[in-house]
Amino acid sequence: MDSPNSSAPIAEAGTPKGTAPLSLLSRNLGVPSIVFMVVAAAAPLAVVAANLPVLIAQSGNGGAPYYFLVCTVLLGVFSVGFTLMSRYVPNAGAFYSYIQAGLGRITGTGAAAVAVCSYSMLLIGVTAYFGVATENLLSTGIPWWVFSLGLLALVALLGYRDIELSSKVLVVALVLEIIVVVAMNIGVFVHSGSAGSSLSVPLSTLGAGVPALGVMFAFYSFIGFEATAVFRNEARDPDRTIPRATYVAVIVIGLFSAVSAWCVVAGVGVDTVVQASADDPENVVLNLMGSVAGAILADIARVLLVTSFFACALSFHNIVTRYVFALAQKNVLPAAFGEVSTKHHAPSRASLLVSAFAAACLIAAIAAGLDPVTVVFTLAGAASSLGVVILMTLVSVAMLVFFRRVDTGKGVWHTVIAPTVSTLGLGVILVLVVTNFSLLTGTQAQAYGVMGFVLASFVIGAVGAMIIRSRRPDLYDKLDDGAATEGQPVG
Template sequence: MSSPPDTVSTVLARGRLGTWTVVFFVIAAAAPLTVVAGGATTGYAVTGVLGIPVSYLAVASVLAVFAVGYVAMSRRIVNAGAFYTYVTKGFGRPAGVGAAFVAVVGYNAMQIGLYGGFGAVLAGFLGDRGIDVPWWLCAYAAWAIIAVLGVLRIDLNGKVLSAMLVGEVVVALVYDAVMLTHPADGRVTFDTLSPSHIFAAGIGAALVTAITGFVGFENTVVFSEETKDPKRTVARATYIAVAITGLLYGASAWAMSVATGPDKIVEAASKDSTDLMFNLVGPYIGAELVTVGRLLFITSLFAALLSFHHTEARYLFALGRERVLPAVLGRTSRRTGAPKVGSIIQTVLAAVVLAGYTITDADPIVHLFFWVTVTGGLGVLILMTVTSASVVAFFIRNRTDDGIWRTRIAPALAALALASILYVTIEQFDTLLGVEPASPMRWWFPASYGIAAAAGLVWALVLRAIRPEVYRSIGLGAESAKTPLRAPEPVRQPA
């Protein structure tokens, strides 16, 4: 039996993050320019669905409702485990561990999939300037830098991300203005913003593409232990992140359809791929500004890689601190306060996956960037659906003065809306992947989460049988490290 980690090394660095630093972290994870130039265009091309812009706005509306209950929980529970902890408090420890395993798989998929986009885009940028390098070499260059940054102080990383993010947003807005002032056929159209697209064929693929663009906003809670005022910071950062990303994504995806014409956006996206936005604005602005945009697209991908690396490391930290996984994962660096072991494991895993894609010569954009990141988005969609329902369950048992809207109505509405999106997403996953309906691949990716959830459930039951003291500490967060055998639970939760 492994010994419990010591108290000093199992507490994340306190008070280093303010509201806007957290906002920069989570929007950097969402990677605005990556979503606009990469996710939206690839979504148009692969799915053939015109409703990408309205999908972003619809998803933003649903996530705003989801955030109501999510934020209410954050005021009661401060834990880097986020979804894992909330599901534990609502539905019990076995369900919580199952959710944790889904989170580990989903955020791994998001982070590692982004290496494909980064490697391919950087290789293309260098190739245009006469420097011929393979995509995998560019990906491994980013991997090496992130391996170092992943074990440094979290506030230092926040400064790096904030500088990149401001540049991204400014360039995206400038490009949007250029595209909207130079519409195809001289006429601004709103066809791709029509609500009718929400009920069109293939909308599940469009919705999960949109969900993927928002993945990261929920990580305000992951950084809660490191904020100066968790109860206020998390709420503010969550709402700000949803508002900024939702409006920017919807506007940018729509602007591209205006510049090409709604009837030509899918064809243009299929032809130009991630170069589409830059090709559309190129004739109207200086070459220098196009180059700046391309560079910021590359740094956007890097920022997302770094942010998701931190998220994954903190999930592993939360599980290690409670000894659900090996206790060594629950140790932080005494010098930087970073969860170093989880960071190193994430680095090693990414290196192995990249090697596999390199050896098999798979397409880094379609097979790694798009397929794997949208699968990560599916995992987060599953977690948000279950978490919304768990919020209702939690507040039914734990009466508060937060009001019925925050504790019952909003989370219940979010659960229903997210469950509906989840259903059509899985039903239309073949459209999302661009494969035949009979292809077994349409089930392989969703099935990975069923396997992960089942493994977590079984492991929780094993812990209950053979290590009851560990089982009792599930969901306690930092309290489990301080008094792992007798820690009183701050709120009532199911067995």
């Protein structure tokens, strides 16, 4: 089969002015650039300062470092089959493309709708939280939604242009975040050494509280790591770049989060960290930074927490754009959104669609007077979390089916054991998410509403595929064009 680098043009004569074939996409992303974007989406400072206290309070114990390690191992095993399958599935639609290759067009298109829904909700939720965080930081009296709409405008501008520009912006934000967290970690080690206090976090801490909730909340910190495959069409030598970037991203996110969680638990105190996190989740980590590394660092962290949400928004915008771009190329969405800008060598039209949709949803929330944190951010985050866990579980099942049909030349570890372990592990996490969903949404009624919303997105996508099969069987047959079925890698 043809290499992804020699893809046929999207349009020939009559192509709208300003568009170009897929082959003209910028293909300059290497492992570091992709890893930076994925880790930026994971928002390391937001994970440590915002998500970690919630994890500790909800789990009721100080075993946070171990939860991150468990998730790192599980996603590392997941990546074994994921990266192998990437050689046979060139579509930049990432998770949905893998599900489609293993479980069929209808299930795959339903999964695509879930992916677009999930990451769009993440984009909207993060944008709303950014507005509140900025309003609190500046204390100028300007309403939160002004900052949120300003963020969307900036993200729209960057997303419209070459992906390399977004990558460079995210690198700056990410490096600053990491420096602040590392400074805190070093401060904890130095402070504990001079004070003679222990840095030990005993494994026995896992015996208290509800460990299952700890694993569930730790898993949320990895959401977005699939972006390694989303950027396949813009990567140099994707058959090497994507697997390497995936493993590096999982390891970096996992170990960084585990080490930082260890320092927070030890720094605050194994016996007191649960109560401190429950009493003041917004400031427990920032207060620790101030006590071990100086008040200036804590103030800088408050500023960078805002930029962390900006990095999240830009990363998720780019991910949703690539999903929309991939679907438009398959004519599931209007083909115009599957075209490439000749000026920016990027899926600029898909980016405009994503920006317009996010702006419309945010404006609707503003007009309805919804609280940006307790309603918009909370419910959007819950919907996206559920959707991504469902997608990853389906991908694991799809791996098992795909590797039974396609001879990859790899052994049983790559094609049977690793996909089976990831299927079981992710299945357990999915059960934990569903059974504890009201903790994310606030009420059982809201939990049912959000779960119904995610399910509806799958149904809409699946029904859309059925309609295409009925009315345009030629387009339906092309939904999985490019995926290998005879054991030959597409690249």
